[in-house]
Amino acid sequence: MTDVLINGLPGDAASEMAISPLDRGLAYGDGVFRTLAVSGGKPEFWPQHMAKLAADCAALGIPAPDAALLAADAQALLRGSGQAVLKIIVTRGVGGRGYKPPDAPTPTRIVMRAPWPAYTPEMATDGVALRLCETRLGLQPRLAGVKHLNRLEQVLARGEWTDPAIAEGLMLDSDGRVIEGVMSNLFVVKDGEVTTPDLTRCGVAGITRGLLLESARIADLTLSELRGADELFLTNSLIGLWPVRQFDGTAFEIGPVTRRWAAALAKLREKSRDEFPA
Amino acid sequence: MTDVLINGLPGDAASEMAISPLDRGLAYGDGVFRTLAVSGGKPEFWPQHMAKLAADCAALGIPAPDAALLAADAQALLRGSGQAVLKIIVTRGVGGRGYKPPDAPTPTRIVMRAPWPAYTPEMATDGVALRLCETRLGLQPRLAGVKHLNRLEQVLARGEWTDPAIAEGLMLDSDGRVIEGVMSNLFVVKDGEVTTPDLTRCGVAGITRGLLLESARIADLTLSELRGADELFLTNSLIGLWPVRQFDGTAFEIGPVTRRWAAALAKLREKSRDEFPA
Numbered sequence: 001m002t003d004v005l006i007n008g009l010p011g012d013a014a015s016e017m018a019i020s021p022l023d024r025g026l027a028y029g030d031g032v033f034r035t036l037a038v039s040g041g042k043p044e045f046w047p048q049h050m051a052k053l054a055a056d057c058a059a060l061g062i063p064a065p066d067a068a069l070l071a072a073d074a075q076a077l078l079r080g081s082g083q084a085v086l087k088i089i090v091t092r093g094v095g096g097r098g099y100k101p102p103d104a105p106t107p108t109r110i111v112m113r114a115p116w117p118a119y120t121p122e123m124a125t126d127g128v129a130l131r132l133c134e135t136r137l138g139l140q141p142r143l144a145g146v147k148h149l150n151r152l153e154q155v156l157a158r159g160e161w162t163d164p165a166i167a168e169g170l171m172l173d174s175d176g177r178v179i180e181g182v183m184s185n186l187f188v189v190k191d192g193e194v195t196t197p198d199l200t201r202c203g204v205a206g207i208t209r210g211l212l213l214e215s216a217r218i219a220d221l222t223l224s225e226l227r228g229a230d231e232l233f234l235t236n237s238l239i240g241l242w243p244v245r246q247f248d249g250t251a252f253e254i255g256p257v258t259r260r261w262a263a264a265l266a267k268l269r270e271k272s273r274d275e276f277p278a
Numbered sequence: 279m280t281d282v283l284i285n286g287l288p289g290d291a292a293s294e295m296a297i298s299p300l301d302r303g304l305a306y307g308d309g310v311f312r313t314l315a316v317s318g319g320k321p322e323f324w325p326q327h328m329a330k331l332a333a334d335c336a337a338l339g340i341p342a343p344d345a346a347l348l349a350a351d352a353q354a355l356l357r358g359s360g361q362a363v364l365k366i367i368v369t370r371g372v373g374g375r376g377y378k379p380p381d382a383p384t385p386t387r388i389v390m391r392a393p394w395p396a397y398t399p400e401m402a403t404d405g406v407a408l409r410l411c412e413t414r415l416g417l418q419p420r421l422a423g424v425k426h427l428n429r430l431e432q433v434l435a436r437g438e439w440t441d442p443a444i445a446e447g448l449m450l451d452s453d454g455r456v457i458e459g460v461m462s463n464l465f466v467v468k469d470g471e472v473t474t475p476d477l478t479r480c481g482v483a484g485i486t487r488g489l490l491l492e493s494a495r496i497a498d499l500t501l502s503e504l505r506g507a508d509e510l511f512l513t514n515s516l517i518g519l520w521p522v523r524q525f526d527g528t529a530f531e532i533g534p535v536t537r538r539w540a541a542a543l544a545k546l547r548e549k550s551r552d553e554f555p556a
Contacts, residue, residue, distance in 0.1 A: 018296040019304060021388045026297060026367070028429035029307030035375075060430070061437065085375060089304070092433075097313075097363060097392045099429065099436035099460060110299045114375045138416025138480070139452045142434055150428035151306035151377065152338070155370075156420055158377035159339065174417045174452075182377055202416070 005073045005111045023108055025091025028099065029149035031108075032056040037238050038084040038113075042273040043074060045237065048207045053088065056146045061101065062092050065109045071277045073111035085114040085238060091149070119239060124262065127245030127254050128167035130234070132223075133157040133182065137173045137202040145205035157182045167242065168234055170226075173202050178221040181234050184242070185209035187216060189231035189257045197221045208235040211268060212261065231255035233262070241265050283351045283389045301386055303369025306377065307427035309386075310334040315516050316362040316391075320551040321352060322515065326485045331366065334424045339379065340370050343387045349555045351389035363392040363516060369427070397517060402540065405523030405532050406445035408512070410501075411435040411460065415451045415480040423483035435460045445520065446512055448504075451480050456499040459512050462520070463487035465494060467509035467535045475499045486513040489546060490539065509533035511540070519543050 024030035034053050036043040043049070050067040057064035074086055089110040095102050135157040143150070157169050168181045180186050180203045187209075188195045194216040199205045212235065226232070232244035232252050241262040243254040302308035312331050314321040321327070328345040335342035352364055367388040373380050413435040421428070435447050446459045458464050458481045465487075466473045472494040477483045490513065504510070510522035510530050519540045521532040 019299050019301070021297050021367070021390060023297070023304070024433075026301070026304045026369075027311075027427065028433050029427055030430060030433050033305075060434075087375065089299070091304075097365065098395065099432040101433060101437045112299060117376065135420055136418075138418040140414075140416040140431065142413055143430060148430055149305065149307055150430045152308060152421060152426055152428045153418065154377040155302075155306050155308050155379060156338075159379045 003077070003113050005077060019108070019110070020094050022094045022096075023091055024093065024095045024101075025089065025108060025149055027095070029151070030060070030101070031062065031089060031091030031149045032060065032147055033090070033149060034088040034147065035237055036086040036088070037240075037269070038078055038081065038086050039269075039273060041078045041081050042276045042278075043078070043086050044269050045207055045211070045272045046071070046276040048210065048272075049088075049237075052147070052207050052210070053090065056148065057090060057107075059143070059146045060092070060148065062090060062105060062107055065090060065107060068277075070109065070111065073109070074276075077111060077113040081113065083116045085116060087112045087114060089149070117238060123167060123242050124240060127243035127252070128234070129165055129246045130168050130170055130181070130232070130244045130248070131161060131166050132248045133160055133169040133171050135160065135171065137171050137179055139174055139201045141201055144202050145199050147204050147206075154182050170247065172223070176223070178223055178226050179203045184234040184236040184239060187212070187233050187235065187261075188221060188226060188229045189233075189255060190225075190229050192257065193217065194257060194261070195219050195221060206236050208237055208240070208265070212265070231258045233258045235265070240269060281355070281391050283355060297386070297388070298372050300372045300374075301369055302371065302373045302379075303367065303386060303427055305373070307429070308338070308379070309340065309367060309369030309427045310338065310425055311368070311427060312366040312425065313515055314364040314366070315518075315547070316356055316359065316364050317547075317551060319356045319359050320554045320556075321356070321364050322547050323485055323489070323550045324349070324554040326488065326550075327366075327515075330425070330485050330488070331368065334426065335368060335385075337421070337424045338370070338426065340368060340383060340385055343368060343385060346555075348387065348389060351387070352554075355389060355391040359391065361394045363394060365390045365392060367427070395516060401445060401520055402518060405521035405530070406512070407443055407524040408446050408448055408459070408510070408522045408526070409439060409444050410526045411438055411447040411449050413438065413449065415449050415457055417452055417479045419479055422480050423477050425482050425484075432460050448525065450501070454501070456501055456504050457481045462512040462514040462517060465490070465511050465513065465539075466499060466504060466507045467511075467533060468503070468507050470535065471495065472535060472539070473497050473499060484514050486515055486518070486543070490543070509536045511536045513543070518547060
């Protein structure tokens with residue numbers, strides 16, 4: 001079984017792995033991506049991921065591929081698979097040399113199945129250690145929130161530590177505001193109120209964050225507010241929700257709000273698998 | 279004759295065009311690139327480009343490919359060609375899912391020959407029109423100066439106009455400082471003194487700018503200083519030097535300093551072709 005479909009085609013062994021060296025996704029990071037959790041052969045939160053993919057493509061002026069094509073790709077790759085990761089990349093396609101986007105781009109769509117990462121169940125139940133990254137996020141309102149392929153800031157930040165006991169790094173923006181984890185969004189609980197950072201200047205607005213937004217407030221957040229929080233937790237499509245038990249020398253309890261939200265999210269994840277077009 | 283070598287191999291028609299969809303250059307823009315002018319089959323400023331490629335790889339922690347391998351690739355692609363563009367991409371290579379850079383990466387090296395762009399000789403002799411871009415450059419000191427593959431800011435900026443009479447766009451940083459052109463570096467002449475913007479917070483430090491630095495001062499620059507300049511010009515490896523004759527409604531003379539620098543650069547370019555290892 002193939003692990004990759006490029007524009008829907010596995011082809012033979014050579015073309016299966018073939019992306020043109022002229023693809024603007026490679027040349028400029030000119031594209032977007034999605035990472036979906038797959039359980040029992042079904043991706044979670046499919047409609048939300050498709051909506052976000054379309055919105056991110058629109059933000060870059062890339063025609064979004066038909067969700068039905070992506071669903072067919074995913075079905076082909078996930079047949080018979082259990083727990084896995086589904087990654088979708090959409091680029092502006094092959095273009096000539098030069099930054100100017102083509103008037104009528106032919107996007108490249110890549111759908112890949114990857115093994116489930118080596119996360120332990122204890123990371124969700126007992127919490128994880130979070131460190132403060134030195135690499136900061138530059139302010140770019142035109143790209144803020146979008147999960148695009150320009151991810152060198154995350155690569156540099158993730159390259160700052162190798163200690164396997166540290167699960168995630170916290171990133172500030174260039175003005176020192178608390179923004180997000182390297183691969184996750186952040187929520188802060190204080191006096192029963194749940195806050196997640198404003199992502200209109202930089203950061204990636206994940207779909208798990210989006211699911212939880214109706215019960216949280218969005219605000220700018222300082223490091224001292226973070227350290228003074230009652231509870232902290234991280235979210236993304238794969239981890240779901242990880243409580244933070246330690247941040248940069250400060251210990252945190254896994255409190256009642258975190259436990260309640262984790263339970264609610266787990267239910268949503270399970271239910272969401274039925275929404276994948278079978 | 280092939281137009282592309284990937285890790286030195288043209289292979290057959292399929293593998294010639296094959297980049298793995300798992301390459302971190304595609305996934306995260308995790309790599310760097312160079313664009314060289316080729317004349318009479320020889321790239322200009324080869325030693326400077328190799329030095330800058332090595333420095334940019336080092337900035338990202340990517341092992342730089344041996345310059346002798348790249349020279350052999352270039353020789354193979356440029357045999358019998360006249361004026362052309364040589365593009366070199368080096369990525370951190372294939373990696374697993376996730377931002378964490380592999381401990382021992384196997385970089386991907388791509389060398390491509392492309393047609394010379396449709397620049398007219400008048401752009402160098404009579405100057406070009408420059409517009410002010412709305413898209414601004416985010417501040418990222420850890421990546422400033424490096425010609426990496428995260429170029430969405432340039433793609434968005436270049437997408438702001440379609441008028442072919444406008445050759446280039448000027449980009450400010452998020453704090454409003456004048457930084458560079460979308461695809462070029464900027465020099466400002468005032469009272470005989472030549473200034474180019476400081477690129478320690480953002481921007482790409484091109485090798486043509488580097489060649490001219492010993493006669494220029496580096497400083498922060500405001501838009502009003504730019505508008506009040508006596509002369510303006512742009513540089514990169516392909517255009518060489520373009521005088522600016524009009525910026526956003528303000529007309530500029532092509533003055534004596536610009537003419538002197540253009541002549542000096544033209545001589546350097548010609549001489550530099552002898553430094554390519556034949």
